Amino acid sequence: MNLDLCAFLILLAISVAIPTILFRLLRPSLNDLLRHTLKLQAGVTFYLRSFLLVLYLAALSAAIGTSFDLKPGSRFMEYVWKDAEGVSSSLEKTLWFVAVYLVLITVLVATLKVKDDE
Amino acid sequence: MTNDRYLIVSYFVCAALSIALGVLVYLYLRRPFAGVANAAPSRNFPSMLKRLLPCGFVLPALLGFVSVSYRSCDHSEYAEIIANRGYLVAKNQEQISSILFYIAVAVVFWNLVALLLLRVGKGGGDRTKSRQLNE
Numbered sequence: 001m002n003l004d005l006c007a008f009l010i011l012l013a014i015s016v017a018i019p020t021i022l023f024r025l026l027r028p029s030l031n032d033l034l035r036h037t038l039k040l041q042a043g044v045t046f047y048l049r050s051f052l053l054v055l056y057l058a059a060l061s062a063a064i065g066t067s068f069d070l071k072p073g074s075r076f077m078e079y080v081w082k083d084a085e086g087v088s089s090s091l092e093k094t095l096w097f098v099a100v101y102l103v104l105i106t107v108l109v110a111t112l113k114v115k116d117d118e
Numbered sequence: 119m120t121n122d123r124y125l126i127v128s129y130f131v132c133a134a135l136s137i138a139l140g141v142l143v144y145l146y147l148r149r150p151f152a153g154v155a156n157a158a159p160s161r162n163f164p165s166m167l168k169r170l171l172p173c174g175f176v177l178p179a180l181l182g183f184v185s186v187s188y189r190s191c192d193h194s195e196y197a198e199i200i201a202n203r204g205y206l207v208a209k210n211q212e213q214i215s216s217i218l219f220y221i222a223v224a225v226v227f228w229n230l231v232a233l234l235l236l237r238v239g240k241g242g243g244d245r246t247k248s249r250q251l252n253e
Contacts, residue, residue: 042153043236049147050229057222065215067208097222104229111237 004068007079011086015063018087018094019055026051030105037109047108051101058097062090121200125188128210136183136217140176143221147171147228154232157239167231175224182220186213 030051034044066086070078119127151171155164188209193199200206 038236040153040157040236042150043157043232046147046150046154046232047229049150050225053143053146053225054222057218057225061215061218061222064211064218067211069204069208093219097226100226101229104226104233108233108236111233 003074003079004070007083008066008068011063011066011083011090012060014083014087015059015090016056018090019052019059022094022098023052023055033105033109037112047105054097054101055094058093059090062086062093065089121203121206124203125200125206128206132210132213132217133180133183135214136179137176139217139221140179141172143179143225144172144175147175147225151228151232154235158235159239167235171228174228175221178220178224179217182216182218183213185220186216 031048034047038044063086066089068082070082148171152168155167158164186209188199193205
């Protein structure tokens with residue numbers, strides 16, 4: 001198999017694994033939090049599905065954007081560095097979106113709590 | 119396949135992919151969003167939001183697709199653009215990346231809309247009721 005393609009597939013696999021692990025780690029607590037905050041089950045489903053989508057879209061967006069334009073005859077470590085570059089941008093984008101989502105959920109919980117307290 | 123033909127085919131495949139991804143994300147979020155939209159106080163507002171939702175994913179996806187330009191400092195002429203297959207593949211990757219990014223931004227935007235709907239409507243927590251029951 002072409003080494004460029006092989007390195008790209010490894011990067012894709014890592015970029016799918018990162019959001020999968022993050023979602024599996026955060027899902028139970030996020031689900032509980034949303035269930036306690038929202039009356040509507042549809043709201044809970046909507047926010048969970050959105051979180052899943054945002055994680056995958058952000059990670060894959062960064063991974064697919066990484067171009068493997070290495071010269072023929074490049075050494076093994078050059079492919080590893082290129083993969084590391086892709087994982088770096090994938091992690092960066094994912095974490096930015098998680099941060100935005102976290103702010104959104106905080107505002108959701110805070111505003112609905114204020115409403116309840118009223 | 120010549121580079122010229124590859125450019126034509128890949129361009130329209132990416133355009134179709136952007137629409138397909140927008141529609142898929144819409145279908146995935148359509149039902150839960152409808153449930154949230156129904157919590158809105160007005161009668162016509164939920165219906166308007168539900169009709170707007172597909173546009174809210176397909177248009178950002180298309181925007182992501184068209185936002186990538188093939189022309190750059192080193193590739194200003196058509197002949198220069200199609201000279202290198204690697205450049206065309208990199209541009210396709212950039213297009214798909216941009217499509218996914220714009221859809222992610224759209225998802226966050228619709229989350230914000232849902233938040234406002236839940237705040238204004240009746241979708242908030244049930245804790246007051248449970249507190250009263252406890253007392």
